[in-house]
Amino acid sequence: MEAQELHRGRLIDHLQLVVADLAASRRFYGAVADALGVPIGGEDETYFWIDELFVSSADSEAALGKLTGRHHLAFQAADPAMVRAFHAAAIAAGGTDNGAPGERPYHPGYYAAFVLDPDGNNIEAVYHGEAARSAASVKITF
Template sequence: MQNYITLGANDHAASCMFYDAVLATIDWHSHINFPGWKAYSSEGQGEGLIVWVAKPFNAEPATAGNGAMVGFAARSHEQVDAFYLAALANGGTDEGAPGPRPYGPNWYAAYVRDPVGNKLGIVCTEAA
């Protein structure tokens, strides 16, 4: 079975524009796209974890989960910075600007919310 996460979208086009821009900063790209659904994976290969962006099946508005967050790995501090800036430029909101965090000796992270309010983290644990 494929590991995946589904993030709800109210305006599918706006959410896909957000994820196209943000995930490209860490070399994630879409590998499947059909009406109301778009899947992203590392390097667009459809392997490993898949992130689906879709309208909810029940036709109710998508809402963010309280306490839920999806964390993505970055290979450099520059990728963290780029992810954060791309998020803000594409309808996301700030939840914590890029910088060191006390979670580990090299933990450099940023936090944003997508257009629906889903919280995303981007983390690099490599030394600068």
């Protein structure tokens, strides 16, 4: 058996959104993932994923026929230019502006943009300013 390797974030192991129109969500999240430099994986007719975010249709096995409600999800961006690219790509792919790129008062250096996805989820890209990370991701090998 070949070893598999996953890279995971700092706090959330994974999040699933169950959406009404998987194709519209694939276009939206595909554009967002491209802008953020994150690959999409696991695509089939009922789901796909981006890092820790799993997006599925209501008829996927995990969804049990139910759509999720409105969520707020923030992706990490490497710099303000990536936040601006996220916002432009998300709008071009069918998202609705929910806060143009700019500094926010949450803490010094917090630069973010917000877009509603096709299901009304509030999706954010945030750059936290100049800071040192202990690691780019948690590496899991099994």
